[in-house]
Amino acid sequence: MTQQPVPLDPSIAPPGTRSFRDAGGIPADRWHADQNGETLVPTHCCFCGVQCGMYLRVDRGGKVFGVEPRNHDINRMRLCPKGINAYQQVNHPDRLTSPLLRHSRDEQFREVSWDEALDFTVSEIRRIQAAHGNDAFGLLGGASLFSEKTYLVGKFARVALKTKHVDYNGRLCMVSAAGANKLAFGIDRAGNPFSDILLSDCLLIAGSNVGECFPVMTQYLWGARDRGATLIVVDPRETAIARTADIHVALKPGTDSAFFNSVLHVVVQEELDDEAFLGAHTTGWEEVREAVAGYPPERAAEICGIPAEQIVQVARTFAGADRAMAWHARGIEHHSQGVENCLSVINLCVATGHIGKPGAGYGTITGQGNGQGGREHGQKSDLLPGGRSITNPEHRRQICQIWGIDEAELPTAGTSMMEMVWQMQRKEIRGLIGICNNPFVSLPNYEVVKEGYDTAEFHAQFDFFLSETAANAHVVFPVTTWAEDEGVMANAEARVVKHNKAQEPPAGVRTDTWVLCELAKRLGAGDKFDFAGSREVFEELRIASAGTVNDYYGITYDRLEETGGIAWPCPATDHPGTPRLFEDGRTYHPDGKIHMQVVEWHPPMDPYSDEFPLSLTTGRTVAHFLSGNQTRRLGALVEQTPRPWVEVHPSHGFRDGDPVRVVTRRGSEVFPALVTEAIRPDTVFVPYHWPVPTAANALTVDALDPRSKIPEYKVCAARIEAAERIDEVPVPLTPPGREAYPETQVSRTDPLPPTAPQGRGTAERS
Amino acid sequence: MMGRTIFIDPGRCIGCQACVSACRECDSHRGTSMIHLDYTEPGTSVASLPTVCMHCEDPIAPCAEVCPADAILVTADGVVQQADTTRCIGCANCVNACPFGVPKIDLQAKLQMKCNLCYDRTAYGLAPMCATVCPTGALFYGTLEELRAERPGVQVADSFVFGDVVVSTGVAMVVPADKVQWPVPGGLPVVEINGVDVR
Ligand code: SF4
Ligand code: SF4
Numbered sequence: 027m028t029q030q031p032v033p034l035d036p037s038i039a040p041p042g043t044r045s046f047r048d049a050g051g052i053p054a055d056r057w058h059a060d061q062n063g064e065t066l067v068p069t070h071c072c073f074c075g076v077q078c079g080m081y082l083r084v085d086r087g088g089k090v091f092g093v094e095p096r097n098h099d100i101n102r103m104r105l106c107p108k109g110i111n112a113y114q115q116v117n118h119p120d121r122l123t124s125p126l127l128r129h130s131r132d133e134q135f136r137e138v139s140w141d142e143a144l145d146f147t148v149s150e151i152r153r154i155q156a157a158h159g160n161d162a163f164g165l166l167g168g169a170s171l172f173s174e175k176t177y178l179v180g181k182f183a184r185v186a187l188k189t190k191h192v193d194y195n196g197r198l199c200m201v202s203a204a205g206a207n208k209l210a211f212g213i214d215r216a217g218n219p220f221s222d223i224l225l226s227d228c229l230l231i232a233g234s235n236v237g238e239c240f241p242v243m244t245q246y247l248w249g250a251r252d253r254g255a256t257l258i259v260v261d262p263r264e265t266a267i268a269r270t271a272d273i274h275v276a277l278k279p280g281t282d283s284a285f286f287n288s289v290l291h292v293v294v295q296e297e298l299d300d301e302a303f304l305g306a307h308t309t310g311w312e313e314v315r316e317a318v319a320g321y322p323p324e325r326a327a328e329i330c331g332i333p334a335e336q337i338v339q340v341a342r343t344f345a346g347a348d349r350a351m352a353w354h355a356r357g358i359e360h361h362s363q364g365v366e367n368c369l370s371v372i373n374l375c376v377a378t379g380h381i382g383k384p385g386a387g388y389g390t391i392t393g394q395g396n397g398q399g400g401r402e403h404g405q406k407s408d409l410l411p412g413g414r415s416i417t418n419p420e421h422r423r424q425i426c427q428i429w430g431i432d433e434a435e436l437p438t439a440g441t442s443m444m445e446m447v448w449q450m451q452r453k454e455i456r457g458l459i460g461i462c463n464n465p466f467v468s469l470p471n472y473e474v475v476k477e478g479y480d481t482a483e484f485h486a487q488f489d490f491f492l493s494e495t496a497a498n499a500h501v502v503f504p505v506t507t508w509a510e511d512e513g514v515m516a517n518a519e520a521r522v523v524k525h526n527k528a529q530e531p532p533a534g535v536r537t538d539t540w541v542l543c544e545l546a547k548r549l550g551a552g553d554k555f556d557f558a559g560s561r562e563v564f565e566e567l568r569i570a571s572a573g574t575v576n577d578y579y580g581i582t583y584d585r586l587e588e589t590g591g592i593a594w595p596c597p598a599t600d601h602p603g604t605p606r607l608f609e610d611g612r613t614y615h616p617d618g619k620i621h622m623q624v625v626e627w628h629p630p631m632d633p634y635s636d637e638f639p640l641s642l643t644t645g646r647t648v649a650h651f652l653s654g655n656q657t658r659r660l661g662a663l664v665e666q667t668p669r670p671w672v673e674v675h676p677s678h679g680f681r682d683g684d685p686v687r688v689v690t691r692r693g694s695e696v697f698p699a700l701v702t703e704a705i706r707p708d709t710v711f712v713p714y715h716w717p718v719p720t721a722a723n724a725l726t727v728d729a730l731d732p733r734s735k736i737p738e739y740k741v742c743a744a745r746i747e748a749a750e751r752i753d754e755v756p757v758p759l760t761p762p763g764r765e766a767y768p769e770t771q772v773s774r775t776d777p778l779p780p781t782a783p784q785g786r787g788t789a790e791r792s
Numbered sequence: 793m794m795g796r797t798i799f800i801d802p803g804r805c806i807g808c809q810a811c812v813s814a815c816r817e818c819d820s821h822r823g824t825s826m827i828h829l830d831y832t833e834p835g836t837s838v839a840s841l842p843t844v845c846m847h848c849e850d851p852i853a854p855c856a857e858v859c860p861a862d863a864i865l866v867t868a869d870g871v872v873q874q875a876d877t878t879r880c881i882g883c884a885n886c887v888n889a890c891p892f893g894v895p896k897i898d899l900q901a902k903l904q905m906k907c908n909l910c911y912d913r914t915a916y917g918l919a920p921m922c923a924t925v926c927p928t929g930a931l932f933y934g935t936l937e938e939l940r941a942e943r944p945g946v947q948v949a950d951s952f953v954f955g956d957v958v959v960s961t962g963v964a965m966v967v968p969a970d971k972v973q974w975p976v977p978g979g980l981p982v983v984e985i986n987g988v989d990v991r
Contacts, residue, residue: 095921095925104810105925106808106925107808107812109810110925238806238808241808241927244806245927245928248804252942264837265838266805269839270804648807648808662812662813666809666813682835702838704837
């Protein structure tokens with residue numbers, strides 16, 4: 027289905043706008059309709075987990091050329107700068123339009139036919155697996171893929187490649203929250219829809235720079251505040267929302283669970299807990315209560331570097347509110363105790379009875395568009411479709427039946443994304459296919475990542491731009507953007523939305539679905555991968571999820587097109603979906619109870635020392651998305667934030683724009699200083715969207731949470747020192763583009779102008 | 793009071809520049825943004841606010857008043873249009889006259905460009921692009937009643953002082969409740985207005 031013409035109708039005007047009728051109506055030959063015979067295709071943004079609705083403007087020639095806001099339930103016309111500029115990548119000159127191939131990394135890429143690229147890939151898979159076993163070949167997927175494709179990635183790994191090594195870049199995103207939610211509630215998703223924020227009286231935002239990472243959610247926060255809701259922000263930096271918060275807890279990175287345990291300690295001390303709720307609906311409360319007794323505010327204040335009174339104030343405010351909600355993101359999840367941090371927040375919500383009611387509950391803020399849906403259907407190393415466990419015999423049996431394979435053939439659990447890189451270093455994994463990910467920028471400890479990939483004998487990558495990681499590959503498959511295919515994504519509310527196809531892919535480009543099915547055919551599993559497109563994959567996904575917690579059975583493309591999206595579980599086609607969980611007081615554990623878990627704080631994995639006394643923490647900037655492979659090519663976004671910077675407190679004696687060297691145990695890099703009182707004196711911040719030589723992730727530590735295997739991006743020990751010369755601050759590399767291969771990378775050396783404003787200071791001025 | 797217009801609420805702005813990007817997408821000056829984002833306390837806070845054309849009412853559009861080519865039209869409903877391409881000589885008088893620093897000159901095209909309140913959209917009942925997308929509502933398009941329905945008790949100001957001159961505008965600004973009885977300081981520090989200390 028291409029280009030559904032959508033007449034502009036009054037529903038796209040924002041609330042309160044004069045209706046078209048009042049304004050005399052839009053004559054059929056006016057407005058966009060007159061311009062180029064233009065049509066508007068309703069779809070969603072390709073970027074973050076809000077999944078804002080938007081229209082893509084399509085010209086008479088069938089090409090996407092612009093964007094128009096859409097009055098979708100989620101965003102009500104709002105968009106952030108990434109969403110507004112997203113359409114520009116669809117027909118971008120850097121698009122890959124032919125498969126690229128080389129036999130060794132010393133050679134240059136040549137453009138080859140699809141057959142040659144596919145046959146070579148299959149011969150390399152066969153060669154490696156024949157010599158070293160099936161598990162010597164791995165697959166890394168991505169959480170920006172439609173759910174249909176993530177389902178296919180998991181099935182392809184287990185059925186066509188027959189390897190246990192499959193994982194995805196959502197591992198770097200919200201798996202800590204997923205793990206915690208699963209432990210506590212038996213279901214891996216946010217408890218409430220965004221609209222509940224408007225009904226809440228107290229909002230606690232932990233480790234989330236909502237303004238820059240989830241800008242469109244701010245309208246819900248401000249909406250709640252218009253009604254008088256209190257805002258508590260827990261973040262080492264004074265972000266745009268922390269600036270206006272009632273309480274801003276600027277704690278030291280890596281101390282979150284000590285803080286939340288202490289808040290719960292005060293709740294217990296002051297008898298603000300909801301004993302009736304705890305008695306009826308939970309297990310483990312006694313143990314948790316005993317554990318938090320060890321966290322009096324004085325002790326936590328010392329660990330967290332905050333005033334003890336603030337802990338008391340947060341406890342009274344959150345517990346005392348009629349309806350309170352907690353939302354968290356990578357700030358508390360990207361830690362070697364990420365799961366525990368999330369559990370400590372859940373313990374607080376549960377102990378105060380703020381669960382399962384309009385305006386009361388918890389949620390996690392997803393980074394990638396399909397960060398939620400990306401792991402639900404078997405792309406994660408330990409999961410099968412429907413969130414089934416790959417180690418559970420009953421779950422294995424069910425899936426083998428659907429896939430039509432013998433149970434003995436189904437591999438067991440593999441390892442996580444970072445662990446797979448270590449395995450590549452050790453030659454345990456010798457071949458890899460990457461789909462829609464860019465670990466050269468997104469994984470911690472770049473040197474290790476590079477070594478792992480360089481050691482691999484064969485590496486193929488699917489992408490629509492030549493990412494830093496694709497530039498290392500032997501084969502690159504040019505695949506579609508979100509605007510050239512259809513499929514579903516689940517946003518941070520677990521609301522499944524449908525993306526529509528707005529234009530035909532450029533000549534030479536294929537969908538990821540087509541490429542996976544072709545590879546499967548050549549590997550001899552063609553009968554299991556006979557899919558004409560997303561729609562057919564979705565039908566199988568629905569069936570494969572039926573009866574599980576992650577039940578998609580009742581969700582159909584037709585229903586999604588008629589509604590603003592449906593939240594799973596949705597077991598039947600007449601079921602309305604489940605926007606809010608636990609309304610009946612039951613969780614998804616067999617006993618229906620919330621399983622509270624004891625959390626003990628421990629220090630971050632990379633220890634401070636005299637040599638490395640500061641915390642380095644990383645994060646996003648509003649103009650860029652993840653590894654920047656997409657956004658670092660879009661002019662307006664590059665202009666808005668051209669390069670990373672290091673945020674330092676004035677007490678270090680630097681001036682704005684000074685070259686500052688950030689040193690950690692992994693290496694050192696020079697960034698221009700952004701001097702601001704909006705950060706703790708013992709903490710420095712670098713945004714992570716750029717590759718070396720300005721890559722925050724060349725400095726971060728590859729320590730993992732033992733349960734979620736998420737890397738500890740948000741804290742490592744560091745020091746800063748003055749760099750000698752201003753031109754030591756490198757200009758970030760232009761991302762590799764189509765015209766850039768065979769060299770694959772363009773390097774630029776123009777020095778930084780001495781007084782250039784950095785980062786957020788780069789305001790547009792005529 | 794004012795009709796349907798833009799209200800700017802700096803307290804909500806998160807500095808995301810969605811408005812800047814959206815303005816670039818508007819068909820009336822596609823490719824160039826007419827909004828700039830200001831950081832009010834750099835180094836201390838992340839506070840920011842967008843500057844859009846204020847559509848001055850009294851004195852009526854200084855940019856239009858000083859234009860020697862009569863290129864800047866003010867419509868009956870108070871919208872100060874961008875320069876008429878057939879008249880503008882690119883002299884930049886308007887840039888110098890504007891108290892809010894709004895108009896831009898494209899030197900090559902010898903053409904002034906500025907926000908015209910997305911006249912192509914607003915004339916058909918749509919909000920301007922910037923106020924449509926602003927994720928926080930820092931830019932709001934509607935009437936004062938509509939704004940107050942969403943944000944009870946909100947106070948706005950539509951006059952600004954620059955030295956001795958008070959400029960009242962078609963676009964309004966959300967201000968703290970205790971500041972609303974006086975014009976909001978524009979360019980210079982204001983100590984007193986009409987003999988009343990407003991510090
Ligand atoms: S990146 Fe997120 S907030 Fe921005 S437009 Fe896209 S979905 Fe909305
Ligand atoms: S879009 Fe809104 S929040 Fe973002 S910079 Fe502009 S005015 Fe501020």
